[in-house]
Amino acid sequence: MATKKLPFTKEQIEKMMERYPTPFYIYDERAIRENARHFLKAFSWMPSLKEYFAVKANPNPYILRILQEEGFGADCSSMPELIMSQKVGILGENIMFTSNDTPAEEFEKAKALGAIINLDDISHIDFIDNKSGLPELICFRYNPGPLRAGNVIIGNPEEAKYGFTKDQLFTGYAAAKEKGVKRFGLHTMIASNELDYTYFVETADMLFDLVLEIYNKLDIKIEFVNLGGGIGIPYNPDQEPVDLNLTGQEIKKVYDQKILNRGLDPVKIFWECGRMITGPFGYLVSKVLHKKDTYKKYIGLDSCMANLMRPGLYGAYHHITVLGKENAPADHIYDVTGSLCENNDKFAIDRKLPKIDAGDVLAIHDAGAHGHSMGFNYNAKLRSAELLLKEDGTIKQIRRAETIDDYFATLDFSEL
Ligand SMILES: *Cc1c(COP(=O)(O)O)cnc(C)c1O
Secondary structure (H helix, E strand, C coil): CCCCCCCCCHHHHHHHHHHCCCCEEEEEHHHHHHHHHHHHHHCCCCCCCEEEEEHHHCCCHHHHHHHHHCCCEEEECCHHHHHHHHHHCCCHHHEEEECCCCCHHHHHHHHHCCCEEEECCCHHHHHHHHHCCCCCEEEEEECCHHHCCCECCCECHHHCCCCECHHHHHHHHHHHHHCCCCEEEEEECCCCCECCHHHHHHHHHHHHHHHHHHHHHHCCCEEEEECCCCECCCCCCCCCCCCHHHHHHHHHHHHHHHHHCCCCCCCEEEECCCHHHHHHHEEEEEEEEEEEECCCEEEEECCCCCCCCHHHHHCCCCCEEECCCCCCCCCEEEEEECCCCCCCCEEEEEEEECCCCCCCEEEECCCCCCCHHHCCCHHHCCCCEEEEECCCCCEEEEECCCCHHHHHCCCCCCCC
């Protein structure tokens, strides 16, 4: 059972609401730091362990700074994400650039920053070589296709748009070596929000085998394997978090057997997790505007799917706490909705909750990754503010709410 506790009380939230009207996101710095340390400790045996936080999960410079202070790098996949890392001071090989369908200028920016460039396709070798020349270090993203089963979010590897086939991997390393590349990495990411730790052990096992095969066939020493992201979190209280210590121990066994015992040089191990780093430590706080009683009972919030689209997009479960009613019996059944003109716009369907009244404030859990960052402006809805609950208990606004002027900023009314 995953416990769903809040790091703040109803009174504290009401105080924040005097300054920062709902809806807003709030992140728990202490919990993010503790979790980051726990993550690194669980894998500390790994040679030159590095976790590159997937910036897309929570692209906020304050969050990146916290993680940088804990020793994390940044996994970027777009120009603004690269620039954000640069502005925070995450530079050089502390940046992993894992993009796909990438424009030339992003490769150039990544190269200029000294980032590790992780190619999604074999054709990108020539694409970069012809534009700006290949860097000294290059990494390839492997898609095992029918050799592995995927999961719901990423889908079957064979259906997934990412990565090189196995044959392409060998052709690609040989071609890159031919073109003067000196250092090589190997990456894969074939699951998302996966709670079964054996998946990651199998992925490591598969990559360690490939390290040997690449060495034998091409005389290329893989310097690092990047296990990707995708470690899941228990969105539903019935689920269990991934046991990181156990995952680490099991990967170590495979590493010892497949790398050390075969006499291969040590291989660095990297991760690029996003969700499990910040996900459980962010909350969307929203107020009940209306109650509606038709064929079903609805609770209408002052936020919507534009603020958190995972329930609408994936049917994802996000736990909900009604502030001040934490211990009241969950003896009502509601659909909790937003205000979009879009029937998918529901945070919860047939959810058992305590009796809710207009004006109640709800905390939607596990919104610290792929939450605010997935937000969009459909129906001209504005993205909310983000607040940081600092370790000393004070609140810092780390992103202001969008205004109507922001929304109109890209439009030109002058010639109407
Ligand atoms: C999204 C993504 C991640 C992070 O995934 P999480 O599920 O947040 O851990 C890491 N690497 C790549 C290439 C991604 O696209």
